[in-house]
Amino acid sequence: MNGFIKTLFGDKNTLLVAGLSILIAAGLLRTPAHELAGLALPLCLLAGAGYLARR
Amino acid sequence: MIGILLATFSAAVVEWVEAYTIILAVALSIGWGRALGAAGAALGALAVLTGLGSFALTRIHDLAILQLVVGVFLTLFGVRWLGKAVARGAGLKKLHDEDAEFAELRARRDINEAKAAWFIAFNGMLLEGLEVWLIVVALGVQTHHTLIAAAAAIAALAAVAAAGVLIRKPLSQVPENTIKFVVGSGILSFGTFWVLESLGYAWPLGDFTLLALFVFYGLGGLALVRLYAPKAKAKVA
Numbered sequence: 001m002n003g004f005i006k007t008l009f010g011d012k013n014t015l016l017v018a019g020l021s022i023l024i025a026a027g028l029l030r031t032p033a034h035e036l037a038g039l040a041l042p043l044c045l046l047a048g049a050g051y052l053a054r055r
Numbered sequence: 056m057i058g059i060l061l062a063t064f065s066a067a068v069v070e071w072v073e074a075y076t077i078i079l080a081v082a083l084s085i086g087w088g089r090a091l092g093a094a095g096a097a098l099g100a101l102a103v104l105t106g107l108g109s110f111a112l113t114r115i116h117d118l119a120i121l122q123l124v125v126g127v128f129l130t131l132f133g134v135r136w137l138g139k140a141v142a143r144g145a146g147l148k149k150l151h152d153e154d155a156e157f158a159e160l161r162a163r164r165d166i167n168e169a170k171a172a173w174f175i176a177f178n179g180m181l182l183e184g185l186e187v188w189l190i191v192v193a194l195g196v197q198t199h200h201t202l203i204a205a206a207a208a209i210a211a212l213a214a215v216a217a218a219g220v221l222i223r224k225p226l227s228q229v230p231e232n233t234i235k236f237v238v239g240s241g242i243l244s245f246g247t248f249w250v251l252e253s254l255g256y257a258w259p260l261g262d263f264t265l266l267a268l269f270v271f272y273g274l275g276g277l278a279l280v281r282l283y284a285p286k287a288k289a290k291v292a
Contacts, residue, residue, distance in 0.1 A: 003178075007185040008128065010135045017138075018130045026254055037256050041247055042268055045134050046275040049243075052138030053147060053279060 013055050017048030056203065058241065058265065059194045063204045066190050066238045067211035069231050070183040075215050076153045076225045077179030080160035085172045093173045097180035098212075101188050108192035109201050119253045125197045126249030132189060133243025137276055140236035144280040146287035150232055153225035187211075190242065197249065236276060244268035 009015055021044035028037040074094070082090035115121040142148040165171035187208045195201030218226055244265050248258065258264035 003182040004185060007182070007189060008131075010131050014131055014135045014138075017134055018127065022127070022130070022250055025251060025256075029251075029254055029256060034256070037251060037254075038258060038264075041251055042271055042275075045130065045243060045247060046272060046279070049134050049137040049141060049239075049272075049276065050279045050282075052134065053142035053145065053283060055138075 013052055017045070017052060021045045021048055056198070056200060058245075059198055059200055059204055060207045062238055062241045062245075063187075063190050063194060063207040064211045065234050066242070067187045067208040068215060068229065069234050069238070070187050071212050071215040072153065072226045072229050072231065073151070073156070074180045074183035075219045076157050077160060077183075078176050079219065079223075079225065080157050081166060081172045081176040081179075083161070084166045085169050089169065089173055090176050093176035094180045097177050097184060100181060101184040104185075104188050105191055105201075105205060108188065109196055112192065112196040119255075121197065122249040122253035125193045126246050126251075126253055128189060128193050128246075129242050130246030130250055132186070132193075133239050133241075133246050133272075136235050136239030137243055137272060138239075140232055140239050141276050141279045141283065143232045144236065144276075145283035147283055147290075153227040153229075153231075157225040194245065237273070240269055240272035240276060243272050 010018075021041055024044055025037045025041035028034060028040050078090050078094050081093070112121060112124070115124065139148070143150050160166060160175070163175075166175060191201065191204040191208050195204035215226065247268055248265055252258065260267055
């Protein structure tokens with residue numbers, strides 16, 4: 001069961017990286033700078049991948 | 056569709072290679088018949104899960120919600136694989152070594168007990184296959200190509216099994232980390248694309264954005280490897 005949950009959601013850090021990235025992009029979509037969301041999400045996720053690599 | 060085929064096939068090769076190492080180690084203890092029986096039982100469970108997963112997702116009739124659910128799962132999966140591949144590429148983590156994995160399994164005491172060994176094979180195949188299952192269901196349902204995605208995963212299984220029959224030792228020559236890097240970038244591209252589209256964002260390049268995102272994550276990942284490699288070397292020294 002643990003393996004199943006870990007496969008679906010990853011660990012805490014993965015959830016944090018993906019969750020924060022999506023929240024930032026979703027927040028940007030509700031501002032006048034909404035077009036930047038398409039840049040913000042990939043940038044946040046790449047930075048997140050870098051963070052996960054160092055953990 | 057080609058992107059889905061390639062992503063599923065490549066991801067499945069990595070997972071089946073790892074599963075094959077486990078089956079091989081178990082087969083040397085309890086024989087091929089029992090080891091393959093355990094692998095078959097795990098594949099049966101995965102087939103049931105694929106059916107259930109697809110059924111559950113096709114019950115979601117709102118396209119935006121389906122895109123969001125699938126996109127979030129693919130994002131979680133893709134960012135994890137890309138992060139791991141960067142860490143291994145830069146030397147921050149050891150590369151996955153099938154020979155070492157095989158030796159470790161063979162050294163386990165319980166591998167010589169028939170029941171315990173059967174469960175090692177079953178669990179190994181199931182856990183490695185779960186990632187394949189996730190990709191097949193997520194990519195397949197969203198694009199209405201579940202059968203094609205499943206066929207790609209089965210083709211990968213056949214390719215690994217054929218290589219295993221020929222070589223009869225761990226498939227350590229398969230460049231697992233390179234495949235993981237490429238597949239991680241690809242899966243993360245699909246995830247990013249669908250998450251933002253589900254939230255109402257219109258990608259300026261339409262479907263071509265997927266290719267642009269793939270290049271972005273690929274080049275970005277390589278830049279991260281370059282950035283971290285000297286730090287990893289300094290740590291070792």
